[in-house]
Amino acid sequence: MKIANVSWGWTPIPEDTPHGDSLIKIADQIRELGFEAVDYLGTPEALDVFFNEKSSTELGEHSRKIGLEPNVFVFQDAVWNNPDEAVRADSLKHFEKAAQTAKWIGCKIVSALVPMPFGATPWTFNPMAPSLKQSYRLPADYCFQKDWDLLIDSYKKALAIAKKYGLRMSIECFPHSMISTPHAMLKVLEDVGDDDFGIQLDTNHLIDQHIDPEWTIYVLGGKRIFNVHCKDNDSISRGNIPAGCGICDYTAVIQALKNVGYQGNLAVELEFTDNPRRYNKQALEHLKLCVAGEY
Structure with a gap:
C-alpha cells in the first residue's frame, strides 16, 4: 500500500493552471518528503493550454525517474447532469483530453467529480451565524429521476472513453x-454496472457528514474503491487538515482496507495550506505509523 501525494495541494489554488516546469518542481518536493506515488489534476482550461503529449510525457517520465509512480489524473469538472446536451458534450470532449493526458503521463485511473442536483443554489457557510438553514433551493419542477439518469448516462459515456x-x-x-453517502455510492456502482468504474474515497468528505470511513470501506468492498484520499476532519470546525490532526482513525481505516483486499494507494490530500x-x-x-501498526 503506497503512500501518495496530490500535486494540487502545492498551489495556492488547487485548480491553478500549471505552467512551465511547475509540476516538475512540485514532483521533486513531493518525492523529497518521501512519498512514493503522485496524483495530478487538470481543469478544462489546463487541458486546453498546458497538457499536451510533450509536457505530459515529460512529467510522467520525470516522476518515475525520481521514484514517484503516477496513479490518478483528476478531471476537474462537474457538469455531468446539465440538461444542455452541448454542455455535456463539451465536458466529455475535455474528459477525453484528460484520459489522453493520463495515458501520456502513465496514470492508471482517470477520476471525475460528482455534481450537486442540477439547479440547486448551494448554501454558503457563514461563520458569524448562530445557526444555518440549509437548503438546495431547488426549482419547483426539479425531477430527481431525470437528473440521475443524465448523470448515469454521462458516466457511462465517460467510462467508455477511459477504457x-x-x-x-x-x-x-x-x-x-x-x-x-455509501448507499448512494453502491447505487451508482450498480447503475453504471462495470468493474472498471469505482469510487475515489475521501475520509474528510465522509467525516464531514458524520459517516464512519471504516464502515464505508466494508460497505463498498476493496474491489470498488480505486483510491483513498487521506485528509482529516475535526468534525466541528475544520476539514482538510493533516491525517492525525482530526478524528479519523487511520489505523482502523488502513486495517479495514487490508481486510477487504484493497490494492490501491493512500493519497495525502491537503489543499489551501500556507x-x-x-x-x-x-x-x-x-x-507511516498507522500502516506499520505503531500508532
Missing part, C-alpha cells in the same frame, strides 16, 4: 453532491 485509453475511472463523492511541506510531511509521518 478506450486502457484506464479505469473513479468518481469523487463530495458532501452535498448527488452521491455523498505551508504544504510542513503539513504533508506531518500527514505522511502519521500514515
